[in-house]
Amino acid sequence: MSRPVRLGMFAVAGAGMIVVLLLGFTGLPSFGHAHELYGALVNRTEDKLRHATDIVTALNFDIRAFDTLGEEFILFASVTGVSLLLRQLRGEKEEDQEQEGIEEHAFAGASDGLKLVSLILIPVLVAEGAYLVFHGQLTPGGGFQGGVVLAAGPIAILLAGRYLAMKAVAPKVLLESSDAIGAACYALIGLAGLIFVGTYMKNMMPLGSPGHLLSAGMMPLNSTAVGLEVAGAFLLTWTEFLDQTMIGEPSG
Amino acid sequence: MAFFPFFVAAWLFVVGLWGVVSSRNLVRTVISLVVVQASSYVLLLGIGYRGGAKAPIVADIPTTSRLVDPVVQVLVLTDIVIEATVAALLLALVVQAHKRFGSVNPDDLRPLRD
């Protein structure tokens, strides 16, 4: 199809699509008046059953933990896929010999002020990330959000203009292991439920008292596993992409 | 007015599709996909919202207060992870496409074929 034909056809099709969608949406209960059966039940029972104060986390890491298992492996599969797609081919060589050149050439734009801010940012990010991971069952946040924040720590080193320093702090092997171990641990915690209490992903940890760091059964463990995986996964993805900008083209 | 959130959801879906169809740059195509997916967030959270209700965190509110639906929030959390992963995978493909085709314009991405 030529571009005008395509756009013209889409104008008709898209208009039809939006009409179909809106006709379907007319059947929705009006905004603010949801008759949430499932959600109401969870809200009513979760506190007594699981001692987590953040109900979303309880759903995420316990009641619907199997979805999160799938989610972690979507992430794992895509990171593995990115590693596969951005792998170095024979002939694509990293320009090792010009290491200092890379430092300069890559992110030389950082001013001293920005560098300083970035360096201050690092401990803050790490602390914030760890807090989010470990307080998932108590306050908003959890393994995923905390994991991304943790991964942003080394990225701050990059902002400070030190690409190779970032790679020294977080070498690929470490990231790959963190990614894989986190994902596998999440599946293994579920397996412990199967072995000790007879059902996959069933809670087998004491519930503790609501509002405490070690409460809500296996949720903190699951959250930690996810945090480990997500931190590794995101940083690995970023590193793969950033490495691309450092690879020369195959000569000839 | 009570229908507006749902209208926004439908709008984002179709506008995002327009971005994909009209794109001359695959990076732009992938970014438009993010907009398509945002429609499902707006729809899901709009469905789970109850007027005047609190967030589903029971630490410092009386247990009798109305809470919004936590289930849709969990679904959106998973959705967001899918968004990030699909974007990463597709952008990795786009980078490779530029290496092989020397262009990221979908018009140029036609390998020889019948």
Add this chain to the structure above:
Amino acid sequence: MTVLQLIALVAVMVGGTAVVLVPEPLRQAMVLGIFGFALTFLFFVFQAPDVALSEIVVSGVGIPVIVLAALRKIRQQEHEHEREEQEDGQ
């Protein structure tokens, strides 16, 4: 519906449209960031703080780093290509 919710919805609608309509990818990536903030704000006023946190980490750092790196790589290759063409021309 509260006023804040209305503002957030309008911001998301306008933001999403802007992301699609901006022609130049680098500028589009920036608009995408703004769109992410609008969504985050929307999630807050829809009483979904967990989701808001997720959205802000993904749209604040997660995706931008990837998009910028991809754009940078593409630009590098284009420069190299141009240089080669100039050399060929001489």
Add this chain to the structure above:
Amino acid sequence: MAPHISALPVVVPFLAGPLVVAVGQFAPRWFNDSVGMLAAVAATALCALLAVHAAQHPFAYWLGGWTPRYGTTIGISLSIDTLGAGLATFSALLVTAALTYSLRYFDAVEGLYHGLMLLFMAGMVGFCLTGDLFNLLVFFEVMSAAAYALTAYKIEERGPIQGAINFGITNSIGAYGMFIGLALLYARTGALNMAEIGAALGSHHADWLVIVAMVLLFGGFLTKAAAVPLHFWLADAHAVAPIPVCVLFSGVMVELGVYAVARLYWQVFAGTLSAHEIAVRAVFVGLGVMTALLGAVMCFLQRHVKRLLAFSTISHVGMFICGVAFLTGKGIAGVGTYLVGHGLTKAALFMCAGVLLHRFATIDEYDLHGRGRELPLVGLLMGVGALMLAALPPFTTFMGKSLLEEAAAGAGYNWVIVVFIFVSAMTGGAVLRVTGRVFLGWGPTEGPHPGQAEAAREDTHEETGSPTHTPPLMVLVPAVLLVGVLLLGLIPGAVPGIERFAAQFVEHKAYAGWVLHGLRVSVPVLPPSHISADDYGYSLISTVGALAVASLGLFGRPVRARLPDALGHPAEAAAGVLHGVHSGHIGDYITWWTAGVGVIGGVCLVALR
């Protein structure tokens, strides 16, 4: 014992995957191969155990022990019945076959290949077993994420990158549409478990919301299943993915889309749409027939053998969509039987194509003219595979096709039988034509457009080892699969068994009983159905038709040259238009997608009022 292992077929590859990815780059090749094979075999065995157990009575496994409370589901269930677990077994079996096939030739990258194959398998198995709608979408994405990356495995070539981009974008958009559909159903019923959504929709009148939700969900799954006009990604992806990955794509992944449509229709929408069965049947049989015809014609027009096989898959998927759309247990039984026969055949055919690609570094039919003479065994396998596609009696594909034809007659769609015969003749004939040209050297050596051969040639090899020698495993594995096609359908009790389980599959009220209330439901007893003389007649026609189509393709050029211009020109023009529509441009594909889903939506909104 069996219920306890319910989650393990998913968990085993989820543990083995990270292991090979993390350790693979330091470990020797045999380690990755063994972990991959062990996990695949274990998953196959576990799924088979589940299928056998569910044959007594199907059961729900509540993950985390979150059984329904106050009559409402709270957790996620694996709802395991024989057809679902059987399909999971079949998926895992094909993964095992694909990994075995790649043992001796495939240049696997540091455990990443094995890791992604295992994650792909976990996605497919979880997809077959789960009883929760959102969980179904999650496993759909696990499967897709692994599949996008595997498609572009050969990043040094152009085709794979372009194929993977089209595949990824089209399927992602399908998935986002499904999230909207799911949100609509959740807003209406407050439930995510399929049994509970079905029960909540009950026999209430289906309003616009329910219909649009159905269209979006079916649209997403039919994108995966490559129904016309949502099918464009398939040929691009199948033509370029590595052979072991094609085996899984064509053999089972695409068909899983049809499975999901059947599952959703019967377990969610059957009650609420029971008054509209006639209209639903008309809409989706129409879609299936369109898909079957377009796939068959495009299949015949290809000279790139992998693309040819890809269009043959589209054509057969069209038949499967018809089978599901007849809305009877017999239709499901036909699809189930044919799916196994077709999956094994198509896997074997792709593997044969893999041998050619390995040996000659091209997959163009004319390039390969006569060069296959040194591989007589592969030629034999390909010929047998072609006859299986043409539904030669009395083997498995024939059994499946007979059931489909009976279902068509039962639903009052006798004319669809003609379409089925056409599909079998065209797809079987196209593969026979390739066999004749490549392995026997029949027909002209020059194709109509010599320039097209370029696309089918490989710059690089995906293989290790010297191309003068074909590893025996590359011939042995497809041979075993084809023996399976020959024998499976002849096992006494196999086909009647599938019929009984299919009858159970369509009992949606009983489904809610055993999932939500833990009732013990036994398999219905059916009178054994007989294969009539008509069925043999139809299959003989399709086999003879396949031979005729093949000879027309090989020796028909003089005949075609003598055609009057009034006939020849329009035919050529039509073929040109068809090629042009499959442009490879992602913008075109998404325009077609939007139009397709929009039209299906519009038709359903009008027809199901």
